[in-house]
Amino acid sequence: xxxxxxxxxxxxxxxxxxxxxxxxxxxxxxxxxxxxxAQKKEEGLKAAIFTFDIPPKKNxxxxxxxxxxxxxxxxxxxxxxxxxxxxxCPFTRExxxxxxxxxxxxxxEKLNVKCIVAGEDFHFGHNRRGDYQMLKRxxxxxxxxxxxxxxxxxxxxxxxxTFVREEIMAGNIEKANHLLGYRYFVTGMVKHGNQIGRTxxxxxxxxxxxxEKLLPPFGVYVTEVFIDDKRYYGVTNVGCKPxxxxxxPVGVETHLLDFREDVYEKVVTVEFRTxxxxxxxxxxxxxxxxxxxxxxxxxxxxxxxxxxxxxxxKFQRAFGxxxxxKNHFSTNHTWQRR
Numbered sequence: 207x208x209x210x211x212x213x214x215x216x217x218x219x220x221x222x223x224x225x226x227x228x229x230x231x232x233x234x235x236x237x238x239x240x241x242x243x244a245q246k247k248e249e250g251l252k253a254a255i256f257t258f259d260i261p262p263k264k265n266x267x268x269x270x271x272x273x274x275x276x277x278x279x280x281x282x283x284x285x286x287x288x289x290x291x292x293x294x295c296p297f298t299r300e301x302x303x304x305x306x307x308x309x310x311x312x313x314x315e316k317l318n319v320k321c322i323v324a325g326e327d328f329h330f331g332h333n334r335r336g337d338y339q340m341l342k343r344x345x346x347x348x349x350x351x352x353x354x355x356x357x358x359x360x361x362x363x364x365x366x367x368t369f370v371r372e373e374i375m376a377g378n379i380e381k382a383n384h385l386l387g388y389r390y391f392v393t394g395m396v397k398h399g400n401q402i403g404r405t406x407x408x409x410x411x412x413x414x415x416x417x418e419k420l421l422p423p424f425g426v427y428v429t430e431v432f433i434d435d436k437r438y439y440g441v442t443n444v445g446c447k448p449x450x451x452x453x454x455p456v457g458v459e460t461h462l463l464d465f466r467e468d469v470y471e472k473v474v475t476v477e478f479r480t481x482x483x484x485x486x487x488x489x490x491x492x493x494x495x496x497x498x499x500x501x502x503x504x505x506x507x508x509x510x511x512x513x514x515x516x517x518x519x520k521f522q523r524a525f526g527x528x529x530x531x532k533n534h535f536s537t538n539h540t541w542q543r544r
Contacts, residue, residue, distance in 0.1 A: 207285040211259060211277075211294035214301070216316055218291055223251040223321040224313065226328055228258060231274025231367035232283055234387040235325075235358045240287055242323045242353055247288065251320055254291035255284055256313065258301075272420035274367055274374070274386075279393070293317070306336025307344065314348045321351040327364075360385060377423045377481045389430070389477035392419060392458050396469045402450060403461065406495045408502075411469065413458040413476070421458065422478060424485040428505045431462055432475045439463045439509050441501045442476055448487035449494045461498070463505065480508065 210216045223246035225239045243253040259277065275283070277294060284292050295301060304312070309331045313319050322341055330336040338354045345352040357364040365385055373382040374390060383389045394413040403410040415421060424445035431440045442460040460476055482504050488494040 207281075207289055207292060209281055209292050209294070212296060214296060214298070216293055218252070218254065218317045220252045221250070221318050221320045222254045222291065223247065223323060224254040224256055224317060224319050225323045226256050226313075226330065227325070228367075229255065229275065229280055230271070231370050231386075232280065233274075233365055233367065233370050233385055234360075235365035235385075237387065238355050238358060239323050239325070242355065244288065246321050246323075247290075252290040253288065254293060254317060254319075255289050256293045256295065256317070258297045259294045271418075272371075273418050274370055274390070274420055276416050276419055291317075303332050306331030306340055309336060310341070310344050310348060314350060319348075319350050321353060323353045323355065325355055325357060327357065371420060374420060374422050377425060379422065379427065379478045379480050383478070389479065390422070391475050391477045392421070393473065393475045395471060395473050397471075403459075406491060406498075408461050408495065408498050409466075410459045410461045411474065413460075414455055415458055421456070422481070424456075426482040426485065426501050428479040428482060428508050429460060430477045430479060431460060432477070433469055433472055438465055439505060440476065441482075441498070441505045442478070443485060445485035448485065449491065461502065463502065 223243055225243055227236075227239075229236070247253045257280070281292055313322070322345075324338055324341060326338050328338055328341075338352075342352045342354065357366070359365065360369070363369060370382050370385045373379075373385065379390065392413055392415045394415065396411050421444050425443075427442045427444065429440040429442040431438045440460040440462050442458060444456075444458050446454045446456050447459065448454075458476060482501055488497065
């Protein structure tokens with residue numbers, strides 16, 4: 207897959223089918239879009255995704271927008287499902303103020319677009335004046351086919367990034383995973399830490415996640431952790447460890463069950479399964495240790511009664527092929543072995 211970013215000077219000579227959107231969270235609602243891209247790819251077109259390098263809301267409304275899927279994560283997901291081009295357009299003032307027809311013309315001329323696939327809720331151009339009806343109206347003018355898809359629904363509600371985000375922020379991990387079509391996750395590299403967990407017999411690995419990544423509520427979770435294509439069970443704390451003295455940054459700290467191997471410098475992925483409890487401050491390290499043992503027992507019981515299954519969606523398969531391979535991730539975000 208060719209990854210084009212940080213430039214407005216992009217050009218593709220091969221005829222393309224393109225899907226447009228923010229894709230700040232890739233979920234089941236996008237599967238119909240991906241299926242249409244795959245169909246057109248079989249007809250000889252190159253499959254392309256056009257998105258923006260940061261959530262537009264952060265630029266336009268000056269709102270700190272946490273994302274479900276970081277730009278790097280999107281790159282690997284799209285590569286895993288067979289996308290040929292990922293265009294990550296800089297959301298500059300020039301782009302913000304572009305008239306809708308100019309935006310369409312830019313896509314057609316620069317990306318040789320023969321087919322545009324979009325949802326009914328897609329808007330583009332200055333003040334979001336462009337919509338799916340405009341895409342259809344200009345199809346004959348610029349010589350492309352417009353495929354407009356209805357939203358996939360769950361509980362009589364559109365499956366959207368907003369829907370998924372609400373469930374994650376409420377701690378409803380199982381529901382969020384169902385909407386996503388894969389398990390919500392964080393990824394990073396293991397580094398040396400202060401080894402407090404090791405002193406109480408419960409060693410952990412600690413992640414300082416990407417700043418833009420949305421985290422579940424502070425609390426303790428049942429998780430699965432992938433290291434070198436192998437799966438391990440874990441107990442993960444999301445938060446700032448209030449029992450531990452000092453100014454602790456918000457992080458994701460995981461104890462791996464029945465695991466004592468050296469994982470320094472290895473990239474790991476932590477997938478969330480369910481929430482056990484909220485994070486809280488304990489009177490002492492001993493009380494914390496006691497509760498952690500209870501959390502570990504809960505996790506063992508959880509996996510003892512639940513067979514490993516969730517989904518066989520193309521997104522889940524993409525994770526299996528790409529996210530768990532250490533050479534596919536940058537090392538910008540670090541873990542600490544504690």
